[in-house]
Amino acid sequence: MNAAINSIPIKSFISIDLIIFCSFAIFLSPLRLENLSSFYSNTSLLLSEPLATLSKYSIPLSLSILCILSTYSLWEKKRSFWSLNKIFIIYAITNIVGIFRTVIYSDENLSRFILGTALILLIYIISFKKFRFLVFEKAFFYTSVIFVAGHLYQWIIDPSVMQWKGRWMGIVAHPNHLGAYSAGLLLTLLPSLFNKSKYNPNKLLRLSTSVLLLLLCLLSGSRTSLLILSGGIIFQLAASRIKWKSSHLIIIALIILGMFAIIYLTQTLNNDSDEMRITTTENTRIDAWKTQFQDFGSNPLFGAGKTEKTESSLFAAMSIGGILVGLGYFTFILSVVYRCIRTIQESKFRQISSSQLAFQGALLGLTLGSLFEGYGLMALQVYSLCNVMILICCASLERQA
Numbered sequence: 001m002n003a004a005i006n007s008i009p010i011k012s013f014i015s016i017d018l019i020i021f022c023s024f025a026i027f028l029s030p031l032r033l034e035n036l037s038s039f040y041s042n043t044s045l046l047l048s049e050p051l052a053t054l055s056k057y058s059i060p061l062s063l064s065i066l067c068i069l070s071t072y073s074l075w076e077k078k079r080s081f082w083s084l085n086k087i088f089i090i091y092a093i094t095n096i097v098g099i100f101r102t103v104i105y106s107d108e109n110l111s112r113f114i115l116g117t118a119l120i121l122l123i124y125i126i127s128f129k130k131f132r133f134l135v136f137e138k139a140f141f142y143t144s145v146i147f148v149a150g151h152l153y154q155w156i157i158d159p160s161v162m163q164w165k166g167r168w169m170g171i172v173a174h175p176n177h178l179g180a181y182s183a184g185l186l187l188t189l190l191p192s193l194f195n196k197s198k199y200n201p202n203k204l205l206r207l208s209t210s211v212l213l214l215l216l217c218l219l220s221g222s223r224t225s226l227l228i229l230s231g232g233i234i235f236q237l238a239a240s241r242i243k244w245k246s247s248h249l250i251i252i253a254l255i256i257l258g259m260f261a262i263i264y265l266t267q268t269l270n271n272d273s274d275e276m277r278i279t280t281t282e283n284t285r286i287d288a289w290k291t292q293f294q295d296f297g298s299n300p301l302f303g304a305g306k307t308e309k310t311e312s313s314l315f316a317a318m319s320i321g322g323i324l325v326g327l328g329y330f331t332f333i334l335s336v337v338y339r340c341i342r343t344i345q346e347s348k349f350r351q352i353s354s355s356q357l358a359f360q361g362a363l364l365g366l367t368l369g370s371l372f373e374g375y376g377l378m379a380l381q382v383y384s385l386c387n388v389m390i391l392i393c394c395a396s397l398e399r400q401a
Contacts, residue, residue: 018069022126022139025065026392027146028058030172030181030385047171048157051150055171059383063118070125087335088394092120094317094328098379101321105305116382120391127395136396137355140188140389141206147185148212168219172385179222180369181385186213187232187362188389191240191354224372232365235340236357239347285311285372295319296326310374310381317377329377336367339397356397363393 032047032055047055054061099116102109151170154162162168167175189210193203217225288309295304296318303322310316314333318326340360343352366386370376375386 018072018126018135019138019142021065021069022135023142023146025062025069026139026143026385026388027150028054028062028065029383029388030147030177031055031058031150032169032171032173033058047161048154051154051171059115062383063115063122066119066122066126070122073126073128085394085397087332087339087397088124088391090328090332090335091390091394092124094325094332095378096120097328098317098321098325098377099382101303101305101325102379112379112382116378119378119383119387123388123391124395127392134355136392137188137192137358140185140358141192141202141209144185144189144209144213145205147181148209148216151212151216167221168216170216170220175220176222176224176373177375177384177386179217179220179225180228180366180373180375182213182216182220183225183228183232183369184362184366184386184389186210186217186229187236187365188358189213190233191236191357191361194240224369227372228365228369230365231368232361235344235364236361239340239344239352239357239360288312289315292316292319296322307380312372313370313374313376313380316374316380320377320379333367333371336363340364359393359396362389363397366390366393 031051046052096113096117099109099113103113151162154171162170164175168178169175170178172178172181189206193206193210217229288311291309292307292312292315295307296315298304299322301322301324303318303320303325305320307316307319309319314326314329317329321328343356343360346352366389367376370386374380375384376390378387381387
């Protein structure tokens with residue numbers, strides 16, 4: 001007993017540097033890059049200092065931090081190098097092949113291939129850490145705090161650069177990205193809020209951060225973010241072994257409907273045109289999917305090697321890499337869903353940890369959301385918060401997944 005107690009400070013000390021570094025590595029990935037302001041006409045969208053400086057050097061800083069983390073993890077390695085998670089393998093290979101297809105299409109994308117491969121390898125090496133669940137869970141918590149704090153800072157300094165066409169884009173590149181990032185981070189926090197068996201001194205901070213993340217989801221006007229939240233929360237509820245009454249389910253359903261209503265009303269009030277955004281967005285997605293299928297049809301086996309549309313990671317995979325990459329990404333989606341179903345079944349016989357609920361809930365939500373957004377395919381966005389979160393969640397799942 002005494003030996004166990006004495007070992008706690010040592011474990012905490014060993015993990016604290018990983019937690020801090022990993023938090024900043026995750027947080028830096030979604031910052032709006034300085035050159036993205038050229039995509040938005042007649043609007044100056046440069047962030048305030050010091051966010052602008054962090055944005056300018058976000059990718060090299062993140063990679064440097066991940067290199068330090070991977071070196072540390074190799075030094076403290078506790079697992080076999082080839083002890084791989086099947087879901088991680090499928091996701092990694094699919095994305096590497098997809099990025100390589102863009103390299104064949106354009107030599108300018110060689111740096112993207114190197115960056116994507118390095119990101120996958122570094123996160124996999126970091127997952128060697130014996131306490132990876134604890135490290136990444138706390139890292140996501142501190143990332144969420146920093147993410148919210150960054151938005152509060154920018155809102156106080158200059159809120160005008162946080163909006164685009166009546167929607168909030170925050171300090172990231174697009175409102176849909178803000179919604180996806182906020183929803184993914186929120187799913188990693190929710191299980192800890194309802195964990196009664198574990199003393200949590202940061203529960204108030206977690207609760208306030210969760211509320212602000214939900215607010216960012218609503219302000220973004222992204223319906224995909226609600227799909228991410230709904231998918232993740234349904235899994236977490238189903239696997240938590242909580243006996244839900246019909247009244248509880250009705251309240252949850254009303255809350256979800258209320259969120260949709262708020263987004264609908266917000267977009268209606270902020271829309272200057274005669275057309276409703278819900279109609280124009282649906283038409284835009286359908287047109288994008290048609291274009292992606294045309295690219296896929298031009299070369300079904302190997303794909304067109306590129307896509308101009310990012311409305312679906314699955315269709316983008318088919319467009320870029322044909323049947324091979326498309327089938328790989330579809331297999332990844334099925335693997336994630338299957339693993340979550342297995343976890344729900346296992347919850348009948350054993351208590352699922354809050355960490356596993358957080359990671360699998362976020363992974364399931366982001367995977368379902370990627371059917372309507374391009375963040376799941378690294379050939380489109382090599383380094384983003386969603387890429388990093390999906391990789392970490394896959395690498396941190398139990399090895400028998």
